[in-house]
Amino acid sequence: MIVGGCDIGSATGKAVIMKDGNIIAWSVVPSTTKPEITARQAMDEALQKASLTSIDDLDYIVGTGYGRLKVQFAHENISEITCHGRGAQSLCPSVHTVIDIGGQDCKVTSLTDNGKVLEFVMNDRCAAGTGRFFEAMARVLSCGLEGLSSLAHNSVKPANISSQCSVFAESEVVTLINEGYELSSIVAGINHSVAARLNAMVGRVGLSQDVAITGGCAKNEGLVHALEDKLKAKVMKLPVDPQIIGAVGAALIAIEKAQAKVEA
Amino acid sequence: MESKLKSKVLQEFQQATSTLVNPALQSWKDQGGKVVGCYCSYVPEEVITAAGCVPFRIRGTGSTSTDLADTCLSSINCSFSRHSLDMALRGDYAFLDGATWVPTCDHVRRIYDHWRRRVDTPYLHLMALPKKVTDVQVQWYSEEVAMLRDSLAKHLGITISDAQLWDAIKLHNETRRLQKHLYELRKSDNPPITGAETLAVMVAGTAMPRSHYNQLLRQLLEELGSSNGHSDQRARILLIGGILDDPAYIEVIEEQGGLVVADSLCFGTRTMWELVDEQESDPVAALGRYYIQGRPQCPRMFGDQPKRSAFIKQMVKDFRVDGVISERLVMCDNWTGEQFMFAEDLKEAGIPYIRLDREYIMAGVGQLRTRVQAFLEMMGR
Numbered sequence: 001m002i003v004g005g006c007d008i009g010s011a012t013g014k015a016v017i018m019k020d021g022n023i024i025a026w027s028v029v030p031s032t033t034k035p036e037i038t039a040r041q042a043m044d045e046a047l048q049k050a051s052l053t054s055i056d057d058l059d060y061i062v063g064t065g066y067g068r069l070k071v072q073f074a075h076e077n078i079s080e081i082t083c084h085g086r087g088a089q090s091l092c093p094s095v096h097t098v099i100d101i102g103g104q105d106c107k108v109t110s111l112t113d114n115g116k117v118l119e120f121v122m123n124d125r126c127a128a129g130t131g132r133f134f135e136a137m138a139r140v141l142s143c144g145l146e147g148l149s150s151l152a153h154n155s156v157k158p159a160n161i162s163s164q165c166s167v168f169a170e171s172e173v174v175t176l177i178n179e180g181y182e183l184s185s186i187v188a189g190i191n192h193s194v195a196a197r198l199n200a201m202v203g204r205v206g207l208s209q210d211v212a213i214t215g216g217c218a219k220n221e222g223l224v225h226a227l228e229d230k231l232k233a234k235v236m237k238l239p240v241d242p243q244i245i246g247a248v249g250a251a252l253i254a255i256e257k258a259q260a261k262v263e264a
Numbered sequence: 265m266e267s268k269l270k271s272k273v274l275q276e277f278q279q280a281t282s283t284l285v286n287p288a289l290q291s292w293k294d295q296g297g298k299v300v301g302c303y304c305s306y307v308p309e310e311v312i313t314a315a316g317c318v319p320f321r322i323r324g325t326g327s328t329s330t331d332l333a334d335t336c337l338s339s340i341n342c343s344f345s346r347h348s349l350d351m352a353l354r355g356d357y358a359f360l361d362g363a364t365w366v367p368t369c370d371h372v373r374r375i376y377d378h379w380r381r382r383v384d385t386p387y388l389h390l391m392a393l394p395k396k397v398t399d400v401q402v403q404w405y406s407e408e409v410a411m412l413r414d415s416l417a418k419h420l421g422i423t424i425s426d427a428q429l430w431d432a433i434k435l436h437n438e439t440r441r442l443q444k445h446l447y448e449l450r451k452s453d454n455p456p457i458t459g460a461e462t463l464a465v466m467v468a469g470t471a472m473p474r475s476h477y478n479q480l481l482r483q484l485l486e487e488l489g490s491s492n493g494h495s496d497q498r499a500r501i502l503l504i505g506g507i508l509d510d511p512a513y514i515e516v517i518e519e520q521g522g523l524v525v526a527d528s529l530c531f532g533t534r535t536m537w538e539l540v541d542e543q544e545s546d547p548v549a550a551l552g553r554y555y556i557q558g559r560p561q562c563p564r565m566f567g568d569q570p571k572r573s574a575f576i577k578q579m580v581k582d583f584r585v586d587g588v589i590s591e592r593l594v595m596c597d598n599w600t601g602e603q604f605m606f607a608e609d610l611k612e613a614g615i616p617y618i619r620l621d622r623e624y625i626m627a628g629v630g631q632l633r634t635r636v637q638a639f640l641e642m643m644g645r
Contacts (some may be wrong), residue, residue: 066630066634078637078639078641079634079637079638080634080638081634081638081641081642082638082641082642103635105631116642116644117638117641118642118644119642120638120642122619122631122634122635
């Protein structure tokens, strides 16, 4: 059985194709202003990698993410909260808390032993602690997103950044630059301030180990270390790109749905 | 969830909810009737009715910006206070012959201050509102009711007799009975009316001449008796929160399949689930008892949280609710603490619960949809 999961986020579109429960191809493409086109582009790229000629080769497709209603080729849509939980736990069965840091949202989800959502919180209507926040910081520091990940490693003393608001945090960063702070120290400060915010969100649902981070920002190692520090817990390393976990979850749900359809 | 009702009465309620001055209120004004605004559900509207005026709950309906209000309020003020004051500054509340306040919270108190300085309303009255709910505060609030009665009577050059107060209490109790009847219908497996439609019915009640409203509501109840109910819902939802007067918000929840069957809102059960005691000897004392102790309280009251929590749990049971959605306006400190306490209480009781933040004028529909959908999925619906 071949199924697809398609996760259309605010920053990127992701597609995963699974054959008999194994990932055979995946893709990440930048989001366009038309989610239906982003979805098509992500899926076409994954199909090509899987050496499939047509979307009709897929038995079932589940759409998820912010643009899930616009994945026109999907048979069904499921919220990204459910999908990230399912994806993370299936790849790493000991995971019971998922921190998804996407382009415009961050979400913390606690899971039961069988991958069901027990409780979740999302960030309030605010960009703090999201990919957009990191993009803004990378811009003002002229270091690129990779820089945010690598620069913090060398720092022992994170600069103090008190504001959680992207706009005000940016002003604080500008002040720090002008006061002559080391770039690495400012970057560490940014990661620590976001980790503090995420720590509070984890506190709301209650930390239940193990922890996994999903979404594009999980690639920021500086942030992962800062979070481990705050949570006093180890963050599990996922065996695939953390950015595609939502699409993986969607594909796994697609398998269930396809089986249910066959049985029905 | 598609509306199944093709009711003209319901349309009249919906129209009244989507505007400030509805045709029934306009015709009351045209006949020389007076309208007195109430800035919170803790204003004893019976006193205004007894004075021969129509009590009108002040809202921010139709506001699109807060630029006038933002000259004297800041971003720490909730969007309800900013939008409603903005409308007053724009002149949208020029139809009011008076306005009455209670210091519900610091935001609302500031609105009174600015309204007094900048808006030309002929009569303004600020009541005190106790923070606790013991007999001492009942006595205190009763005195405030008496002071409102004297002040309004003096302004209008009339007297408000005990008999007039009792008539008003009976009229408002009749509204409560009818509204509760409407809610009782929603206990069924196939509720004949959606949560969004119900909210429109409730909001309209705070904006129309009361006898006219009661008559319309009686008519609606008759129509509902013969209508088909909703059966395609994924889950039955109890919605709790603060000043929610926009049916479109509930529509988003219901579009995801979560049928709102009951609530604890101040445009909902909190203002009508219980009745003012008509057997008391003194109408002022009866109102004092009702507003401070007799009805489900708002989280701005201290010492009452366990009772509020018990009320929610009872509603969950009575309406066979699958999950509870709690909404609050960003910056509402009263509801912030309450949401977290409810979270603990409901978790303990094994009742699925989610808390949401909201702006008074609806924004961020995508985020709301995601949260509600995930909540329904979480419940396995």
